[in-house]
Amino acid sequence: MLQKIKIILLLLVLLLPVGVQAKKSVIVNAQGDTVRHLHPKFNGITIGADLASPVMNIIGQKYGNYEMSIDAGFYNRFYPIYEFGISYADETPDGGNYRYKVSPSFYNRVGLNYNILYNKDIPGMLYVGLRYGFSFANYELTDITVSSPYWEEIQTGLSIPKSTSVAHWGELLLGLQVKLYKGLMMGWNVRYKLLFADSQKGNAKQWIIPGFGKSNSPLGFSFTINYRFSPKGKDKLPQIQ
Amino acid sequence: MVRGLKYLLRAVLVSVLLLLFSSCGEEYCGESGSGMPLVGIYALGTPPVEAEIESLTVYGVDQKSDSILYDKASKISMFFTPLNISADSVKYVLRYENSQIAEQYKRDTLTYKYSKRLEFETPECGAMYSFVINEFKYTTHSIAYAELVTPEVNNLESQTVRIYYATED
Numbered sequence: 001m002l003q004k005i006k007i008i009l010l011l012l013v014l015l016l017p018v019g020v021q022a023k024k025s026v027i028v029n030a031q032g033d034t035v036r037h038l039h040p041k042f043n044g045i046t047i048g049a050d051l052a053s054p055v056m057n058i059i060g061q062k063y064g065n066y067e068m069s070i071d072a073g074f075y076n077r078f079y080p081i082y083e084f085g086i087s088y089a090d091e092t093p094d095g096g097n098y099r100y101k102v103s104p105s106f107y108n109r110v111g112l113n114y115n116i117l118y119n120k121d122i123p124g125m126l127y128v129g130l131r132y133g134f135s136f137a138n139y140e141l142t143d144i145t146v147s148s149p150y151w152e153e154i155q156t157g158l159s160i161p162k163s164t165s166v167a168h169w170g171e172l173l174l175g176l177q178v179k180l181y182k183g184l185m186m187g188w189n190v191r192y193k194l195l196f197a198d199s200q201k202g203n204a205k206q207w208i209i210p211g212f213g214k215s216n217s218p219l220g221f222s223f224t225i226n227y228r229f230s231p232k233g234k235d236k237l238p239q240i241q
Numbered sequence: 242m243v244r245g246l247k248y249l250l251r252a253v254l255v256s257v258l259l260l261l262f263s264s265c266g267e268e269y270c271g272e273s274g275s276g277m278p279l280v281g282i283y284a285l286g287t288p289p290v291e292a293e294i295e296s297l298t299v300y301g302v303d304q305k306s307d308s309i310l311y312d313k314a315s316k317i318s319m320f321f322t323p324l325n326i327s328a329d330s331v332k333y334v335l336r337y338e339n340s341q342i343a344e345q346y347k348r349d350t351l352t353y354k355y356s357k358r359l360e361f362e363t364p365e366c367g368a369m370y371s372f373v374i375n376e377f378k379y380t381t382h383s384i385a386y387a388e389l390v391t392p393e394v395n396n397l398e399s400q401t402v403r404i405y406y407a408t409e410d
Contacts, residue, residue: 097367141361144368146275151325152305160359160368204361204368216364 038119039076040231046071046185048226050085055223063089063102063208069224077118079127083109087135087210092143099143100207107135107211109171124185129173131191135210136166163202167209169195171220183228191220275369276394277321278353278401284408285385292406293318296338301331302350313338319400322351324372330354337383345382351402352378355394366396377402 046069053064067085074080089102111131118125144158175189195215198206207215284292299311299320310333311320322333332352354376361368372394379387387404394401 093364096364098361100364141368144359146326146359146368146370148275148323148326150304150308150310150323151301151327151331152308153325153327155326158359158368160361203359205363207361207364214364 037075037077038121039073041075042231043073043076044183044228044230046073046079046226046228048185048224050222050224052221052223062091063087063213065107065211065213067211067222069226071113073228075118076125077115079113079115079129081109081111081113081129081131083111083131083133085211087137087208089139089208091208097145098141100139100141102137102139102208102210105135105137105210107133109133109211111171111173113173113175123179124187125177127173127175127177127189129171129175129189131171131173132168133171133211134166134168135212136164137206137210138162138164139204139206139208141204160202160204163200163204163206165198165200165202165206165209167195167198167206167212169193169209169212175222177224177226183230185226185228186224187226188221188223191222193218193220275324275326276372276396277323278374278394279319279321279398280351280402280404281319281400282317283403283405285405286408289403289405291318292408294337294406298336298338299333300336301325301333303332322353322402324353324355324357324370324394326357326370329356330376335384342383347382349380349382349384349404350378351387351404352376369396371395374401379404 048069048071050065050067050069053061053066057064065085065087067083069081069083071079071081085107086104087102087107088104089100092099109131111129113125113127113129115125115127140162141160143156144160145154145156146158147154170193172192172194173189175187177185177187179185193212195209195212198209198215200206205215209215213220282292282294283289293316296313296315297311297317297320298309298313299322300307300309301322310322311317314320322331325331330353332350335349335351337347337349353374355372355374357370357372359368360371374389374392374394377387377389383406385405385407387402389402390400
């Protein structure tokens with residue numbers, strides 16, 4: 001736990017100079033006035049979908065998060081965001097003596113993206129973000145095989161009946177979004193995830209957590225397609241001096 | 242443009258760091274899988290000290306093919322006694338192979354009665370039984386005294402049972 005906190009602090013320190021540097025720009029708007037923000041206070045609502053899981057499922061991944069997001073932009077700098085989705089799993093790991101199944105379960109994340117390049121005249125954004133996620137899941141293990149080599153005994157077809165769990169976690173993100181055409185954007189992000197708690201009712205600890213992924217894998221990746229609905233007449237950018 | 246490239250380079254650097262750190266958290270699963278009672282050997286004294294048996298054979302009673310678990314193992318100071326997943330008790334025979342030991346002191350037995358529960362702790366270790374020893378019995382032909390240190394049998398290398406022998410000092 002302490003090591004994970006250290007990692008997050010290290011990453012924040014690495015990213016800090018980028019934010020500081022961005023503040024130094026002097027911005028002049030179309031009327032020739034020096035302004036603090038190049039973009040309007042409210043610069044639109046964005047709806048997005050994550051394509052990473054569906055693509056990974058096509059190439060064989062046995063679990064997935066089907067996810068959508070909605071965010072609102074302020075000064076092209078702060079993007080409060082809500083992500084939600086449905087997750088499932090049906091995986092038998094290589095060399096594993098079990099099959100792990102998660103019933104389709106709903107999950108949520110709330111957080112904020114911070115556009116590092118908020119005062120730049122570029123068709124996209126580079127952002128860091130924070131998330132708080134929580135989910136509820138029903139899961140079970142089936143097709144379990146256990147052996148007792150010395151006693152020459154083997155038991156097959158065992159199962160651990162349904163267990164329930166509530167999990168919550170935090171995420172640190174780094175992402176990129178590029179404008180394709182009008183409001184249509186495409187992007188990716190990597191996420192470092194830290195599980196805060198994972199309550200357990202039953203004989204099995206949770207492994208594949210809806211919205212979090214595998215509990216033993218702290219890294220996540222999203223590939224998103226988004227559409228931004230910008231307020232009319234406020235999407236033209238002034239020149240940067 | 243140059244500044245933009247710097248931002249991107251920094252982003253790539255952070256991504257690489259994330260990838261590196263992500264590979265540091267793998268858990269190790271012990272080879273023993275389901276827990277096995279580990280028996281430690283001690284010489285009686287104040288305090289008792291770890292000891293070795295010159296030559297020891299250990300086998301389970303009613304093992305299907307009369308297989309021997311430890312065959313004349315020399316200078317042994319601890320040994321595992323796996324539990325049978327298809328039974329609720331097991332008995333092990335300890336045969337002391339030293340020829341100087343009189344026949345009536347040649348054998349002892351350890352008997353465990355236990356309950357079991359199927360559990361899943363980590364994906365690496367998989368599903369396994371966790372055992373709780375409810376009753377522990379032993380004979381005292383050569384063993385002076387034995388104790389159940391903890392009734393929970395885990396897959397760590399911590400001793401579940403300690404057996405004590407009187408020494409000729």
